[in-house]
Amino acid sequence: xxxxxxxxxxxxxxxxxxxxxxxxxxxxxxxxxxxxxxxxxxxxxxxxxxxxxxxxxxxxxxxxxxxxxxxxxxxxxx
Numbered sequence: 001x002x003x004x005x006x007x008x009x010x011x012x013x014x015x016x017x018x019x020x021x022x023x024x025x026x027x028x029x030x031x032x033x034x035x036x037x038x039x040x041x042x043x044x045x046x047x048x049x050x051x052x053x054x055x056x057x058x059x060x061x062x063x064x065x066x067x068x069x070x071x072x073x074x075x076x077x078x
Contacts, residue, residue: 020049
């Protein structure tokens with residue numbers, strides 16, 4: 001199995017965090033929670049990333065908040 005790096009970028013003006021598995025690529029999205037989009041390859045169904053809208057405002061509220069997202073992972077020793 002090929003190793004894939006995870007990268008992220010943040011658009012401060014739009015307040016959107018983009019997390020990508022491997023190189024960002026064209027994907028389809030499914031909203032898993034209000035403003036949280038899971039991105040995946042339409043053919044292979046592999047997860048390609050996660051988009052979190054209103055990122056900063058979500059985590060500045062008085063109550064600590066978490067977002068639970070289930071992801072399949074295959075771990076190998078190096």
